[in-house]
Amino acid sequence: MAGAALPGGLEPSKWALANVVELQVETARVKDLVLDPQGWPGHRAGQHIDVRLTAEDGYVAERSYSIASAPEDEHLMLTVERLDDGEVSPYLVDVLQPGDELELRGPIGGYFIWEESLGGPLVLIGGGSGIVPLRAMLRHWATGTRTVPVHMLYSSRAWYEVIYRDELLGFARDHDRVEVEFALTREWPKDYTGHTGRIDRTLLERVAPAGERPLIYICGPNGFVETAANWLVELGHDPGRVRTERFGPTGT
Amino acid sequence: MSPVSRGFIGRRRPTIDPSRLPPGQYVETGFPVLSAGPTPHTPLDQWSFRIDGAVDKSVSWTWEELLALPAETPTVDIHCVTKWSKFDTNWKGVSVDTLLKNVDTSVRWVTAFSDGGYTTNLGLDDVIGGKAWVAYEFDGQPLHPEHGGPARLLVPHLYFWKSAKWVRGLTLTPDDEPGFWENYGYNNHGDPWLEQRYQGD
Numbered sequence: 001m002a003g004a005a006l007p008g009g010l011e012p013s014k015w016a017l018a019n020v021v022e023l024q025v026e027t028a029r030v031k032d033l034v035l036d037p038q039g040w041p042g043h044r045a046g047q048h049i050d051v052r053l054t055a056e057d058g059y060v061a062e063r064s065y066s067i068a069s070a071p072e073d074e075h076l077m078l079t080v081e082r083l084d085d086g087e088v089s090p091y092l093v094d095v096l097q098p099g100d101e102l103e104l105r106g107p108i109g110g111y112f113i114w115e116e117s118l119g120g121p122l123v124l125i126g127g128g129s130g131i132v133p134l135r136a137m138l139r140h141w142a143t144g145t146r147t148v149p150v151h152m153l154y155s156s157r158a159w160y161e162v163i164y165r166d167e168l169l170g171f172a173r174d175h176d177r178v179e180v181e182f183a184l185t186r187e188w189p190k191d192y193t194g195h196t197g198r199i200d201r202t203l204l205e206r207v208a209p210a211g212e213r214p215l216i217y218i219c220g221p222n223g224f225v226e227t228a229a230n231w232l233v234e235l236g237h238d239p240g241r242v243r244t245e246r247f248g249p250t251g252t
Numbered sequence: 253m254s255p256v257s258r259g260f261i262g263r264r265r266p267t268i269d270p271s272r273l274p275p276g277q278y279v280e281t282g283f284p285v286l287s288a289g290p291t292p293h294t295p296l297d298q299w300s301f302r303i304d305g306a307v308d309k310s311v312s313w314t315w316e317e318l319l320a321l322p323a324e325t326p327t328v329d330i331h332c333v334t335k336w337s338k339f340d341t342n343w344k345g346v347s348v349d350t351l352l353k354n355v356d357t358s359v360r361w362v363t364a365f366s367d368g369g370y371t372t373n374l375g376l377d378d379v380i381g382g383k384a385w386v387a388y389e390f391d392g393q394p395l396h397p398e399h400g401g402p403a404r405l406l407v408p409h410l411y412f413w414k415s416a417k418w419v420r421g422l423t424l425t426p427d428d429e430p431g432f433w434e435n436y437g438y439n440n441h442g443d444p445w446l447e448q449r450y451q452g453d
Contacts, residue, residue, distance in 0.1 A: 017255070050335075052276075054254040055262045062276045062335050087263045087278065095259045103254055108450065110436035111288050222285040226398060229290035239290045239368060246285050 015052060016040075020100045021075055026163045030129065031093045032068065033078040037104055043071055045140035046113035046133045046217070046245075049078065049106030053088055063088040066132040066219070066245075067107060070139035079163060081129040112217065112245045115140065120148030120215055123208045125199075125228055127155045127220025133245065134219060135164050138171060138178070149177045151214075153207045155199055155224065158187035181207065199224075201231050210236035219245040272329055273337055274444035280336035285398045288432070292367035292418050293397060301351070301386060301403070302421035305363075308356040312421070315402065318386065321346045326385060328408035330415070331444040343406055345387030348379045348422070361425045364405050367418040372431035373440065374407065374414055376424070383409055386419060411442040411449070 018037035025031055043049075048066045069077035082093040096102070114122065114137040122141070124134040131154050141150055156162045162182065172180040183195040183203065195203055208214050216232060218225050225246045233239050268279050302312040313321070325344050331337045360376045378384065387406040388395050395401030400417030407414045413433050434440050439448040447453060 015254070052254060053257040053260045053262070055260050056256050059262045059264060060254065060276070061260075061262050061278065064334055091257070091260050097258075100258055101255065102257070108437065111432075222398070226285070226291060233290045239292070242290050244287060244289055246287065 015103050015105050017101045018076065018104050020096055020098050020102055022098055023096065026079060027161050029082045029093070029161075030163050031080055031082075033080060033092060033096065033102070035076045035078065035102065035104070037076050040076060041107070043067055043076075043107035044110070044113040044115060045070055045136040047107035047109045048133070049076075049104055049108060051078075051088065051092070052103040052105070053091060054103070061088050064108070066136070068132045068135055070136055070143060072143045073139065079129065079132045079135075112219070112243050113137075114215070114217060116144045116148070118215060120150070121212050122148050122150045123214040123216040124150065124152040125155075125204075125207070125216065125218040125220075126152070127224035127228075128157070128161075129163065130218075130220030130224070130245070130247070131163050132219070134217060135168075137217065138168075141178075142171065142175070146175060146177060150175075150179070151207050152178070152180045153183065153199065153203070154180070155183040155185060155220070157185050159184060159189050159192060160187075199228060201235065204228065204231050205235055208232060208235075208237065213238070213241065216242045217245075218242065220247075222246040272339060274331055275447045276449075277331055277335055277337040277444065280338050283338060283399065284332065284334070284336055286332065286334060286413075287398075287417060288370070289368055291397045294367050294402070294418070296402060299402060300420070303351060303355055303424070304421065305423035305425055306357055306359040307424050311351075311355060313351075318346060318403070319388070321350055324385060326406070326408070328406070330408050330412050333411040333413055333438065333442070333444075333449050337444075341408075342391050343385065343387040344389035344392075345385035345403070345406060347382065348384040348386065348405075349382065351386065351422075352380060355424075357424045359424050359426045361428045363423045363425055363429055363431060364414075364416040364419050365421055365423060366416045367420055370416055370418070370432050372405075372414050372416050373425075373429055373434055374410070375428070375441070378410060378414075378441075379405075379407060379422070383407065409443070411439075411444050413438065414442050 018035040022034040052062045065078045068079040080092045083089045126134045168180045296315040299315045304310040329339045385406040388403040405416040405419045
């Protein structure tokens with residue numbers, strides 16, 4: 001099968017170096033890594049990438065991160081949340097500096113992607129840093145014909161933990177076909193009028209009416225994704241139109 | 253040799269036997285869940301396991317019939333292509349050797365198929381000789397649906413996407429036919445010790 005056309009698109013490249021152009025603070029625990037990779041073959045919205053760190057004694061750690069940038073963006077961007085018990089994310093968020101080099105391999109994954117030929121209506125459901133690949137899809141949408149309606153639902157613990165907040169609000173303001181809603185589970189500002197508490201069936205029923213047969217992408221911690229996906233199937237959605245990406249351990 | 257990442261120390265785990273950890277992997281004590289879509293929930297009275305394709309005669313088992321077959325309790329290390337490995341996982345299930353005992357075939361490839369439409373391809377040699385099971389218990393409990401219950405394939409010597417969740421059967425095929433992830437750029441064989449993650453590895 002070598003050399004055969006992949007429905008998923010690009011074959012992952014070998015390890016390559018990327019120059020760290022800039023780091024941007026999103027929230028207290030989340031940073032954007034703006035990168036300039038050498039020989040980058042391009043990617044599709046929703047794909048991820050492997051990152052490899054090497055210590056002076058040769059010790060190596062690898063992790064996967066979703067790509068936050070659209071294929072059309074000038075730079076490749078990752079958005080990384082610092083996990084306090086993590087090994088790689090604290091380095092990427094707290095130690096990495098502009099001018100450093102980062103080893104990358106990718107892009108990877110051909111199923112959790114959206115592009116215009118897949119159509120819609122598009123429903124994007126993110127929990128926490130699960131918003132990252134969905135942001136890439138929304139940015140990609142904005143570079144196209146913008147005919148497919150998009151409804152984004154983003155669950156976060158608190159307003160101050162919402163990643164890309166101004167950008168997402170801007171998309172909703174600037175595009176009639178884009179709706180962005182939040183669900184805040186722990187803390188919310190006094191003047192906040194959106195959903196509070198965890199997502200529920202009523203909310204999903206409104207965001208993703210089964211009669212419209214939307215194409216649904218869910219990304220987040222496994223419990224969040226499992227709950228949302230199960231409800232959507234119960235509400236009558238075709239499981240084949242519900243694509244999921246999950247992270248985080250369960251059942252320790 | 254990779255270039256050194258300035259200021260990266262890492263967090264070595266001295267309690268871990270490095271000879272058990274394939275390249276690029278780290279040890280996970282939880283049990284992460286990865287799947288491309290919603291979790292299927294097939295009632296056990298509608299469940300069956302089938303062996304078909306290039307065989308002299310298809311065979312199938314109901315849930316009760318599968319449970320009545322001789323079971324084994326392998327304790328194995330598992331390795332996910334997303335980088336985590338989990339040591340000493342305890343399973344109960346039926347060896348694929350047992351399932352293939354009365355099946356006559358001359359082909360060398362297998363496609364595992366699952367509820368929800370998932371497929372993965374394996375060499376016949378990778379699922380016989382005590383290397384693969386249809387597992388229905390984990391840690392002494394019925395296998396949870398998120399982890400592939402009621403039954404999943406268990407092929408611990410390959411990356412874990414080959415251990416198809418919600419498995420419903422094996423189709424023997426004359427040619428090696430890429431399955432779901434294999435069609436999306438993942439390696440056809442998936443040996444973690446050779447770090448065969450993606451196509452071209």
